[in-house]
Amino acid sequence: MDLQRIIIYFGVPDLSRATDAESAILVEVKRDYSIPSSYDILYITHDQKEPLVDADATSATVKEVSCNVADKLKCHQFEITFRIMAPLSSDIVAFSAMDTDRRVTVTYANDGIIFAGDSLLAPATATFQIKKGNQHPAETITLTQQDRRYNVWTDQHGFVWLKNEYGSWFQMTHAAYEELADPSVNVMTRHHSSFAGMIEAERVRAELVFNASEIASHVGESFSHDAPVRIDKLKDPVILERLKVAEIAALRYLQR
Helix, strand or coil, rough: EEEEEEEEEECCCCCCCCCCCEEEEEEEEEEECCCCEEEEEEEEEEHHHHHHHCCHHHHHEEEEEEEECCCEEEEEEEEEECCCCCCCCCCEEEEEEEEECCCCCEEEEEECCCCCCCCCCCCCEEEEEEEECCCCEEEEEEEEEECCCCCCECCCCCCCCEEEECCCCCEEECCCEECCCCCCCCCCCCCCCHHHHHHHHHHHHHHCCCCCHHHHHHHCCCCCCCCCCCCHHHHHHHHEEEEEHCCCCHHHHHHC
């Protein structure tokens, strides 16, 4: 059994979810049989959507060391050097090792590890144009995300913007917000800018099938039937006689 791959996961959202990490360093190794008990570092790759780990500053080395002071058994010590470029959404780190038989072990380290400090990455930006009424020219809005961990963007005027699940922007102000049109989709939630219009269109379509106001204009005044007068059973002599007979029968049964 020889080691084949070492992976360090950064920004793991929760325990048992290492593969959903924000960034990962993959170190591929191979046993060097020309040198007894030695490994070669084949290559290092990074799996990340953003350059959260500096690829140019990542390196790996391996050396043979004693497993403990009292024992002469030798172990391989892998050292991986890296540099984190921005704060992560989670401080949970996971370590994974896979051998040549593709057996994998994963260890989570979430105590005592904190990624702190200012981001070394340039803030994310977004630019688009909006037009407020026919009398106003189109205005270019430039948004800047100061912290990549939060969906909060600021424009050049100091207003705060958010991005919804459809990738569209809406502006938050102290009074209200101005929502821009979302792209057209076949299935939408109530957060879509066209949701209110869809509800109104369904209301109009429903009136074509059943229009209560139009029906009332043809039928006229509505009518109702009075419910029949409820008969008090305890005042019915027939029922009272039956209850009396049942009571006498019950007393005779108890006297046996």
